[in-house]
Amino acid sequence: MAASALLLFGCPNPNTYTTPRTIGSRHFQGSAALEVWGLYVPATSTATGRSAQYLTNPTLSLRLGLGDAWEIGARIGNMSSLGGDLKWNFLRSRRIDLAIDPAFQVMDDFTALGGNGQIFTYVHVPLL
Secondary structure, three states: OHHHHHHHOOOOOOOOOOOOOOOOOOOEEEEEEOOEEEEEEOOOOOOOOEEEEEEOOOEEEEEEEOOOOEEEEEEEEOOOEEEEEEEEEEEEOOOOEEEEOOEEEEEEOOHHHOOOOOEEEEEEOOEO
C-alpha cells in the first residue's frame, strides 16, 4: 500500500510540467505555468450554491539534461514552495517513452497567514 501511494499521490501540486523524454545531455529547459484552483459548494435547502475560481502565483521550473536518459529539475511551486526531481527515461522508442520521475516539494504552512510554522514535505514518484 505504501509503495502504491508513492506512485499515485502527489500533493499539493502533482503537476510535473515535463514529458517522459529527457531533453538531452547538457541542455537546459525552463517553464512558467499559471494555475487556477476552484471550489464548488452545492445548494442545500438552507443555502444557495456557489463557486469560485482563483488564479495562483506562477510555478517556475528549470531542467538540466544529465545524459541521454537522465534529467534533473528544480522548481518554485506557486512562488511559495521549493521542489526538485530526478527523471530517468528508461524506455525510449519511436512510439512510446516511459520514465520514472521521483520528486519532492517542501512547503511552509505560512506562519504570517495564521499557520503554526510547520514545514511539510511531499514526495511522489510518478510514472510518465
